[in-house]
Amino acid sequence: MSLSPAERFARLRLARTDRVGPVSFRQLLQRFSSAERALDALPDLVRKGGGHGFALPPVERIEAELAASDRIGARLIVLGDPEHPPRLAALDPPPPVLWVRxxxxxxxxxxxxxxxxxxxxxxxxxxxxxxxxxxxxxxxxxxxxxxxxxxxxxxxxxxxxxxxxxxxxxxxxxxxxxxxxxxxxxxxxxxxxxxxxxxxxxxxxxxxxxxxxxxxxxxxxxxxxxxxxxxxxxxxxxxxxxxxxxxxxxxxxxxxxxxxxxxxxxxxxxxxxxxxxxxxxxETLRTLAEPPADNPFDASTPDGELDTAFLDRVAALLSPTPTPRDEIARALNAPVAEVAAALLELSLMGRATLLPGGLAST
Structure with missing residues (x-):
């Protein structure tokens, strides 16, 4: 299904948000089902954990990027658009935004x-x-x-x-x-x-x-x-x-x-x-896994909010060496979905870096 103009605008804005990289972009869509809801939730998520210096990019900045695209005849493709290249959509993580001339x-x-x-x-x-x-x-x-x-x-x-x-x-x-x-x-x-x-x-x-x-x-x-x-x-x-x-x-x-x-x-x-x-x-190329056509962002997410004590426990297990989130979940005896959500929030606070393959570091 085609995304609405408002959702496509929101996905571009989310992709241009500081501390939101390709990994966290996809996880935010998994957690909130849309970029519009993710943008609404981000300030509170960061404040809850004591994060500082976070601000969404101004709407005017995104409007200026779109106006610049009109001047040169460039086309915007966001993750979730039917035109997003299937091979790129299958990457871990996929690129959130592409401009094409x-x-x-x-x-x-x-x-x-x-x-x-x-x-x-x-x-x-x-x-x-x-x-x-x-x-x-x-x-x-x-x-x-x-x-x-x-x-x-x-x-x-x-x-x-x-x-x-x-x-x-x-x-x-x-x-x-x-x-x-x-x-x-x-x-x-x-x-x-x-x-x-x-x-x-x-x-x-x-x-x-x-x-x-x-x-x-x-x-x-x-x-x-x-x-x-x-x-x-x-x-x-x-x-x-x-x-x-x-x-x-x-x-x-x-x-x-x-x-x-x-x-x-x-x-x-x-x-x-x-x-x-x-x-x-x-001719011998391995078959590439592609995301499901109906919902490329399907993932389990925790019910309710995560408390700051749990966030601190997850953060304490991170180091400069990339650590699998499954390993963190085992150490805490916690569901992987909760650990993934905690890592996402920590990344938005500037306390963690999300990496491809389910890895995280400080």
Missing amino acids: GDASLLAKDSVAIVGARIASAGGQRIARGLGQQLGEAGFVVVSGLARGIDAAAHAGSLPTGTVAVLGGGVDDVYPPDNAALYDQIVDRGAVVSESPIGARAQARDFPRRNRIISGLSRGVVVVEAEIRSGSLITARLANEQGREVFAVPGSPLDPRSKGPNELLRQGAHICEGVDDVIRGL
């Missing part, structure tokens, strides 16, 4: 990501461009990050058949500037996607989220060239965690840009010497 229908199609070095060799760029073209001709949408080098070559090769660029900044943040012409072509013939507010400029902390969406949209990730410490290998790691297939193009041990793909091959990635290797590898 271009053809949003591409986000639901079978996709393969191609990523690699910004300072790429001519040979590496030729491979990425060829793979982009051939994967597109085989019916796949090609996903990448609009960076220099391998990303740009993959987008260029797949423009005729459909390509998706995922950005760290807002969907209007063209970076690097020398990819402006390519960006315009992708808006016209593909799609540009971002979680960040329109007008936001990409910062270092935004790129892991960007990489998570690149891998999350895709059935597999191909790494063409990358050094050992690179964002491309982070994308490959995220792909493994998400149950996607990872492919690596082997290279000369004399080239530092081959160390990343060669290491992935040692760790069990599929070898990619051509498009047939990718297609063959995807």
Whole structure:
């Protein structure tokens, strides 16, 4: 079912609220069934536990973001919209908000990501461009990050058949500037996607989220060239965690840009010497669990309010090392649902950090 305009506005506002990340966003929807009710309840939840410095984002700020989207022709997709890409909705946790310029229908199609070095060799760029073209001709949408080098070559090769660029900044943040012409072509013939507010400029902390969406949209990730410490290998790691297939193009041990793909091959990635290797590898892809169509936020929640003494007991068991909430529940001999609710409230007070996989830390 389609969400009402008021609920979609509330979900954008909830996603832009300080201390509400993707994990707590989903848990708030689970607990209150709607973002509108969650927003109404948040101030009291924080005050009850003695939290300070909490304020909801002003309505005017959200209205300004929506007005900016109208000016550039961007489309808002919130978690719970029928258009929210199924592969992203199945992530733990899913991204609460996406902005899209271009053809949003591409986000639901079978996709393969191609990523690699910004300072790429001519040979590496030729491979990425060829793979982009051939994967597109085989019916796949090609996903990448609009960076220099391998990303740009993959987008260029797949423009005729459909390509998706995922950005760290807002969907209007063209970076690097020398990819402006390519960006315009992708808006016209593909799609540009971002979680960040329109007008936001990409910062270092935004790129892991960007990489998570690149891998999350895709059935597999191909790494063409990358050094050992690179964002491309982070994308490959995220792909493994998400149950996607990872492919690596082997290279000369004399080239530092081959160390990343060669290491992935040692760790069990599929070898990619051509498009047939990718297609063959995807035939064995594990089936991804998708959220139930009727209620993607179904979860048990405790009856009544949690007292501050229980919140303090949960907080005392947290440390900088991520701890499973099931372990906390066993230590307290308490229902997991109550512990999850307590962790949510502690995160809103700034006393806990919620992490994917049911983990929490201080």
